[in-house]
Structures are given as structure tokens and as C-alpha cells.
Amino acid sequence: MIPGAATVARCFRLAAVASLLLVLAGCATTPAVAPQRSSLAHWTPSPNFNARKAQLIVLHHTSIGDPVAALRVLRTRNSEGPVSAHYMIEADGRIDQLVDDGDRAWHAGAARWAGMTDINSSSIGIEIDNDGESPFSQPQIQSLVNLLADLTSRLGIPREAVVGHGDIAPGRKNDPSVQFPWATLARYGFGLWPDAVLIPAPPGFDSLAAMRLVGYDVSNPRNAIIAFHRHYRAMETDTLDATDANILYSLQRKLMAPRQ
Ligand SMILES: [Zn+2]
Numbered sequence: 001m002i003p004g005a006a007t008v009a010r011c012f013r014l015a016a017v018a019s020l021l022l023v024l025a026g027c028a029t030t031p032a033v034a035p036q037r038s039s040l041a042h043w044t045p046s047p048n049f050n051a052r053k054a055q056l057i058v059l060h061h062t063s064i065g066d067p068v069a070a071l072r073v074l075r076t077r078n079s080e081g082p083v084s085a086h087y088m089i090e091a092d093g094r095i096d097q098l099v100d101d102g103d104r105a106w107h108a109g110a111a112r113w114a115g116m117t118d119i120n121s122s123s124i125g126i127e128i129d130n131d132g133e134s135p136f137s138q139p140q141i142q143s144l145v146n147l148l149a150d151l152t153s154r155l156g157i158p159r160e161a162v163v164g165h166g167d168i169a170p171g172r173k174n175d176p177s178v179q180f181p182w183a184t185l186a187r188y189g190f191g192l193w194p195d196a197v198l199i200p201a202p203p204g205f206d207s208l209a210a211m212r213l214v215g216y217d218v219s220n221p222r223n224a225i226i227a228f229h230r231h232y233r234a235m236e237t238d239t240l241d242a243t244d245a246n247i248l249y250s251l252q253r254k255l256m257a258p259r260q
Contacts, residue, residue, distance in 0.1 A: 051102055053155055056116075056123040057148065057162045058108055060085065061175040065131030067091070074098055074127060082106060085125035087147060093139030095147055101155060111168040114215040119168055124151055128176060135179050145188045152190070160254075162191040166230055167216065171223030178234045194232070194250035200242075201249035207240045210248035213255060 037043055062070040067090040074084050075098065085107040086099045099105040107125030116122055128144065130136055152159050162185065165173045186193030192214065201207075208218050211228055218224040222238045229235050232247055 054101070054122060054124045054157055055161060056113065056119065057151060057157060058119065058123045058125050058165055058168060059162065059176050060107060060125065060127045060165045061130040061132055061177060062088070062127050063132040063175065065129060065134065067129050070127065070129045071096060085127040088127040088129060089140050089143050089147070090129050091137045091140055093143040095143050108165065108168060110172065112217040113163060113168040124157070130176070132175065132177050133179070136181065141181060141184060145185065145190070148190045159189050160192040163215065164231055166227050170217060170227035171220055174230065178230055178236060182231055192251055192254065194247045198246040198250055201245035205245050205249055207245045207248050210252045214248070214251050
């Protein structure tokens with residue numbers, strides 16, 4: 001038997017009330033996050049702890065250049081599996097947050113930086129929607145600068161701890177592209193950047209050792225040099241020269257200077 005229109009409408013109203021009650025009941029009884037404790041141990045809490053927090057910010061480009069499609073991928077999967085990021089910034093400057101700052105987004109994959117290997121557990125991931133070849137838009141970079149100011153002050157992440165996906169996964173990733181304006185970010189005080197006037201590196205200066213000190217995985221020197229060039233010289237060549245040594249000497253002195 002097919003029910004009449006009045007019966008159907010009443011059923012929908014009852015269903016809506018029932019689902020609202022279920023939602024309210026769920027809010028009242030379900031904890032937001034279940035405690036992660038061993039059943040083998042006696043819970044003897046100490047007050048001396050805080051939430052584990054990110055130490056690094058990793059920038060990406062989406063390689064898509066279409067914010068609707070990019071958000072869809074970051075909320076589902078790409079060809080390799082489920083992926084996400086904490087934030088995505090569109091070309092018009094709009095910022096979407098997809099994962100809580102305190103949670104682990106899936107953006108870095110196999111990577112290494114400054115000896116750290118589980119980068120997803122120790123970083124905030126920011127995707128910048130871009131096709132991988134075009135310049136990044138001015139509103140997009142302004143929103144990124146605003147977001148970096150917010151994250152570094154709110155989460156206590158050092159302002160120089162901003163790197164690219166290509167820096168932490170040399171040979172595997174190349175984002176953000178050579179179009180990314182690292183020098184502009186540096187003018188706002190984000191990322192590690194050399195002095196404007198470079199002092200010549202001393203004779204015998206070891207550029208690869210300095211790259212390792214900066215954070216690069218130099219186990220494959222060629223891949224590391226290409227990643228370093230992409231970030232610091234907007235090119236993707238694989239041979240170190242005197243300018244690289246001078247840049248790395250400047251970065252090394254900044255890293256080894258006593259903190260103010
Ligand atoms: Zn990436």
C-alpha cells in the first residue's frame with residue numbers, strides 16, 4: 001500500500017525529531033576523544049604534561065589549480081590512497097581548515113628532515129592550490145603569511161621552521177615549485193633565509209655538511225642539491241657552486257648563532 005501525502009509528511013517530521021533526539025543523546029554521552037591508556041597499567045595521573053605539538057610547517061602545492069577538485073582530493077584520496085592537510089589556501093586567498101591542528105594530517109608521506117622521519121606526527125601541512133607551473137597569487141601568499149603568523153604564535157612553532165615538501169622528500173616530491181616566493185616569506189620573517197649580502201664561505205667549506213645542518217637528507221646528494229636549488233635559487237640543477245657555498249655559509253651562521 002502506498003501511504004498518502006499527509007502520512008508521509010508526518011513520518012518525515014517524526015523521523016526528524018527522532019534523529020535530533022539521537023544527535024542530542026550522542027552529544028550528552030559520547031566523549032570527544034577516547035583516552036589512550038594501557039589495560040596493563042594502573043592509571044596514576046601526573047599533572048605535568050601538555051599536548052604533543054607540531055615543530056615544523058610543511059608547504060605544498062596541490063598540482064591541481066581548481067579549489068573544488070583539490071578539496072575533494074584532500075577529503076577523500078588521490079591515486080596513492082587517502083590524503084589530507086591541515087589547511088588549503090585558494091588562489092583568491094580563502095583558507096579552509098580540514099584537520100585540527102592537534103591531529104595528524106596525512107600530507108608528508110615518506111620524508112626526512114633534521115633527522116625526523118615521521119613528519120606527519122610533528123608538522124602542520126598547508127596545501128596551496130596551484131597547478132604546479134603558474135605563479136602563486138598575491139592574495140594567496142598574503143593569506144599564507146597571515147596563517148603562518150597565527151600558527152607560529154599560537155602553536156609556538158619557530159618562525160624559521162617553514163619548509164617545502166620538496167625539501168623533506170628530495171627526489172620524490174618537487175612542491176612547492178620554483179615559482180614559490182620563499183624570499184617574500186623571508187621578508188615577513190618566515191623560513192630560514194640567507195643574508196642579503198653574502199660573505200664568501202671560507203676555504204674548504206663543506207656545503208653538503210651545511211645542507212645536513214640545515215635539515216636536508218643528503219644520503220642522495222644529487223637529489224638534496226636539486227631540492228636546495230629549488231628552494232634557495234629557483235632552479236633545479238644538480239651541481240653545487242660557489243654561490244651555494246656562500247648561501248649555506250650564511251644559513252649555517254644563522255643556525256649556530258646564539259638565540260636572542
Ligand atoms: Zn606535497
